[in-house]
Amino acid sequence: MSDIRKFNKSMSIFILILIVPYLVYGAVSMYTDEYKSKVTPGVYESIQKCREGNINSQTIIFTDSAGAQLYNVNDSTSNGFFVINGTRAYGLVGQYLLINELVRNHPDEVKGNTIYLVTIPSVFMDNLDQVYTFNYFIKPFYNEQYIPYLEDKVKTHIESFPMQWASQLPLVKTTNWSVDYSNAKSFFKIDEYYISEFSLIYLNRLKELADEFGFEFVIKAPFMRNDKKEVSQEKMKQQIREHNLDDIFRHYFEDMKYIPDSVFVDRDHFDTEKYKPELNSLKL
Amino acid sequence: MLFNSLDFIIYFPIVFLIYWFVANKNLRKQNIFLIIASYVFYGWWDWRFLSLIIISSTADYLIGLKMDQSDNKKYRKLLLIASLGINLGFLGFFKYYNFFIESFVDLMEAMGFQANITSLQVILPVGISFYTFQTLSYSIDIYKRKISHTKDIFAFFAFVSFFPQLVAGPIERAKHLLPQFTKPREFDLQLAKDGIRQALWGFMKKIVIADNCAIAVNAIFSDYQDFNGAILVLGAFLFAFQIYCDFSGYSDIAIGTARLFGFDLMQNFNYPYFSRNISEFWKRWHISLSTWFRDYVYIPLGGSYASKARRMFNIIVTFTVSGLWHGANWTFVLWGFLNGVGYFPEIFRKNKTKKFDHIKRYGIRQYLNILATFVFILITWVFFRSPDIMTAFDYLVNIVTTPFLENSRELVSRITFDNSLKISLAFIAILLTIEWFQFNKKHPFEIETLPKTARWGLYLAVANCIILFGQFGQNDFIYFQF
Numbered sequence: 001m002s003d004i005r006k007f008n009k010s011m012s013i014f015i016l017i018l019i020v021p022y023l024v025y026g027a028v029s030m031y032t033d034e035y036k037s038k039v040t041p042g043v044y045e046s047i048q049k050c051r052e053g054n055i056n057s058q059t060i061i062f063t064d065s066a067g068a069q070l071y072n073v074n075d076s077t078s079n080g081f082f083v084i085n086g087t088r089a090y091g092l093v094g095q096y097l098l099i100n101e102l103v104r105n106h107p108d109e110v111k112g113n114t115i116y117l118v119t120i121p122s123v124f125m126d127n128l129d130q131v132y133t134f135n136y137f138i139k140p141f142y143n144e145q146y147i148p149y150l151e152d153k154v155k156t157h158i159e160s161f162p163m164q165w166a167s168q169l170p171l172v173k174t175t176n177w178s179v180d181y182s183n184a185k186s187f188f189k190i191d192e193y194y195i196s197e198f199s200l201i202y203l204n205r206l207k208e209l210a211d212e213f214g215f216e217f218v219i220k221a222p223f224m225r226n227d228k229k230e231v232s233q234e235k236m237k238q239q240i241r242e243h244n245l246d247d248i249f250r251h252y253f254e255d256m257k258y259i260p261d262s263v264f265v266d267r268d269h270f271d272t273e274k275y276k277p278e279l280n281s282l283k284l
Numbered sequence: 285m286l287f288n289s290l291d292f293i294i295y296f297p298i299v300f301l302i303y304w305f306v307a308n309k310n311l312r313k314q315n316i317f318l319i320i321a322s323y324v325f326y327g328w329w330d331w332r333f334l335s336l337i338i339i340s341s342t343a344d345y346l347i348g349l350k351m352d353q354s355d356n357k358k359y360r361k362l363l364l365i366a367s368l369g370i371n372l373g374f375l376g377f378f379k380y381y382n383f384f385i386e387s388f389v390d391l392m393e394a395m396g397f398q399a400n401i402t403s404l405q406v407i408l409p410v411g412i413s414f415y416t417f418q419t420l421s422y423s424i425d426i427y428k429r430k431i432s433h434t435k436d437i438f439a440f441f442a443f444v445s446f447f448p449q450l451v452a453g454p455i456e457r458a459k460h461l462l463p464q465f466t467k468p469r470e471f472d473l474q475l476a477k478d479g480i481r482q483a484l485w486g487f488m489k490k491i492v493i494a495d496n497c498a499i500a501v502n503a504i505f506s507d508y509q510d511f512n513g514a515i516l517v518l519g520a521f522l523f524a525f526q527i528y529c530d531f532s533g534y535s536d537i538a539i540g541t542a543r544l545f546g547f548d549l550m551q552n553f554n555y556p557y558f559s560r561n562i563s564e565f566w567k568r569w570h571i572s573l574s575t576w577f578r579d580y581v582y583i584p585l586g587g588s589y590a591s592k593a594r595r596m597f598n599i600i601v602t603f604t605v606s607g608l609w610h611g612a613n614w615t616f617v618l619w620g621f622l623n624g625v626g627y628f629p630e631i632f633r634k635n636k637t638k639k640f641d642h643i644k645r646y647g648i649r650q651y652l653n654i655l656a657t658f659v660f661i662l663i664t665w666v667f668f669r670s671p672d673i674m675t676a677f678d679y680l681v682n683i684v685t686t687p688f689l690e691n692s693r694e695l696v697s698r699i700t701f702d703n704s705l706k707i708s709l710a711f712i713a714i715l716l717t718i719e720w721f722q723f724n725k726k727h728p729f730e731i732e733t734l735p736k737t738a739r740w741g742l743y744l745a746v747a748n749c750i751i752l753f754g755q756f757g758q759n760d761f762i763y764f765q766f
Binding site: 007011017022132177178179264265266267 | 304305476477697698
């Protein structure tokens, strides 16, 4: 055998040895759904809970991770709430898809109830442009089940993500592998709050959903750091007025509760050892 | 086309197979195919700028031809000036036009004059600094009668546009690379094996280390005022490894890829962070550029055969111009200048630095020298990475004026994505360890003496590290902008 053929043979064997285990793992993990407990498990748990959860409370709460700190999400029903623990990584679009999932699977239980979204204001600035969007939104939601609920603008945006086409491949979907999204926005330094284009679209769609299924939809803020008082709320308030969102944002800013910066471990999460909020401290 | 892109993963095997199975009949076919493959590779980014490469190649080929044939000194000089004019003209216009115009306007305004000169929206063609220097060296070497012109136009065009090193080097000399285009290549199994090893190592450096470091580096340098001293030091440290692994990773991929086509490119990095002084650092860092500046700027200025004062002047000029080569920004000029200043102790040193041998015990002093050199390099990298000189100074001042460890836990959460920071630090440690033990090898993944199973185990380990810990997305190579 000539040298080049030997080389090609070795390369082919190497690539097979390298890739086949990943392919087998991906296929098995997809088949058994095992990946749902390993890759962004919280998202898949939330989807599952929205589909099949037993709603035994009149208070249904969707949260981001900051909001989730106010509720005992591991034992949510015993507290008298039905809580879907969420993340800012999928933004308002992801929250819409989850609420939509819940109400379509439980139309009778949600009718006449109130669904709260407990989330920090900077979440509304997200436009599916976070570093975690690939893993937390595109992988679990950009599939045939949820694409019908996505606006064309959202689809176009997602298709601009590098390697989004690979997001549903077993090899990618079943691992934490993610693209480095260089255009990701950082919200560590914020001068003012505002509502992004996608958030506006999906806030309106949430209003429509509430009308269609006969539930009340209200947005509340979790506890925030004292230094966030410095962030201007004017633009967001103006957008709320202009887009007739006052009813779902009623008392959102007025009820905001600020606590000392010293109990926070980062911009949005307090240290649960240092600070233990009382149950239903938001008075929902 | 980027090496670390899906496009290249598809493109490369096609080119490789056609090159060895279809275009391997004769030399001309091999060269013509390489030209086409290289133009596709470059044109993938922007096909319009292929015209610059074609003009530069044509001009230097014809100038080389005429210059070599002539014995008339004045005519030869005129031809050299024409070559310099064309190549530096392209470089000057596309890379430096706005820089000089804006600097001139700033100067006029500082002196109280109003200057109404507008800058242009000029796109910087990728790799222009690299291929213009390569073609320039061809003309200069013919002028100096160091080489003869080549009659094979296809070989010359393939030499200028050879895709593995077209956009970010190594900047090859005609004397070394051009002859390789004038003789038929046959597949060399050992060369190819070593090439694939070096390319694999390069991918690991780029995708795992450089691109993970980039996440923290970008976060720190973009909001440096928010961070404490420790994080700012970490930012400079990570940038040092980002740029090293980005650029040397590119060079490894380029050299490795070229070997798969039967070419031997020059070594571009030689374990630079184990240097014991700045002089040694520049013998180990971007070797193809530093030797270019040595041969075509430093030595013509008088080189080392001059008084100490004149030598210092020559060094400062060489390093400052080298800084400007990197980019049209005063930060690069100052970075070059500082490296020149860092070179001065070497002028006054009586004994030449002995060749470093890490196996022998030199005593603690050698290691302290390595550390001191690295710290100096870190400081200069802050200028290299900052958008302007004032920001760089501010960054360095903040290291010592801000509380060193305050809010570190919260601040660290701002600079990491998943485990990018931990991955960066772990792989930097692995890199340094492997480099230390492979110090005398041309590249750290030169492992042909190991048993086959151990080699394959290491190949699989490195490839799996790339898959599991790499950052995949839109990560250009830093040196593309130069």
